Amino acid sequence: MSLSTSAEIALGHIQRSVSLATRDERSVGVLSVGVEATGAGAAQLFRELADRAHRSTRTSDLEVVYARDELLIVLTAMAHAGDAAIVAVRLLLDLSRPYELEGQQRTAKVSIGVASFPTDGVTAQTLVDSARAAMGRARSAGGGYAVAAST
Secondary structure (H helix, E strand, C coil): CCCECCHHHHHHHHHHHHHHHHHHCCEEEEEEEEEECCCCCHHHHHHHHHHHHHHHCCCCCEEEEEECCEEEEEEEEECCCCHHHHHHHHHHHHHCCCEEECCEEECCEEEEEEEEECCCCCCHHHHHHHHHHHHHHHHHCCCCCEEECCC
16 A cells, blocks of 8 residues: 555545444544654655654554645544554654664654544544644644644
8 A cells, every 4th residue: 555645535534434433433543743854855754754654554544645744644443532642652653763864864853643533523624633733732842742632
């Protein structure tokens, strides 16, 4: 499976996941992953980070390049709304490890915002907006950690 670059695909996937979660009494998580990487090789670093994120999630989850410096990750069929924060912390640790690019070690500042259905919203757009707002708060605070949207 390759990374999708379409926000519309993400919104559709979230809405379908919310419908199934409602039926099955489960939760859905949305992670907004902001990446700060500058200088030569920043685009390659973002691609490497996106690949690492893809390898760190389940096959039922979806990773989308949502903006130039942002990934959106949809976590489907979670048992509890709080599970998204656990995934975010694990992902943050993985994405914060150094990357080997052109023989040099590079790092990226990563900020992750978390939103969960039904706690933080019941529509795809509300969940995305909540996760992105939380990511913005994490980024404003210096990044490097996850912030739950409902707090």
